[in-house]
Amino acid sequence: MMKMKKETAVGIFVIMGLLAVIYMSVKLGNVQLFSDKYYVVKANFSDISGLKVNAPIQMFGVEIGFVNEIALDQKQGVALVSMMVLKEVELTDDAIAAVKTNGLIGDKYIKIIPGGLGDPVKPGDTLFDTQPAIDLEDLISKFAFGEV
Secondary structure (H helix, E strand, C coil): CHHHHHHHHHHHHHHHHHHHHHHHHHHHCCCCCCCCCEEEEEEEECCCCCCCCCCEEEECCEEEEEEEEEEEECCCCEEEEEEEEECCCCCECCCEEEEEECCCCCCEEEEEECCCCCCECCCCCEECEEECCCCHHHHHHHHHCCCC
8 A cells, every 4th residue: 555655746746847848848948839929020131140040039139039931042042031020019111120239249140120110010021121130250351451
């Protein structure tokens, strides 16, 4: 009888441990299971140097989403960025998406500069007005050689 109680206690402990590992994996891994808080917006950039998947998307300094996917379109010569934006944030098709840097050598993020007169963006639509990342090394070399 005593052996049965120990085995049951160990079994419950193992199951609770597995549930804790699964929960932490989902939370820390930014896995969006069964979540409909976001909608997809796409943008085409000529250069996204340093931008990574899960990079934040900000508007007015407030985080409103994250980069979901980055792909290359060789036919058009652009980088395709798929972004997940909170549903309560309404974008218009004249909004500007720009790749910016946190600090001097910080991580890259996408800054959305809202438009005002355009039509509302629907899930899956593309923002056409984009600004590429600024290449700091290129800027410094141009300055050093007097090309600026």
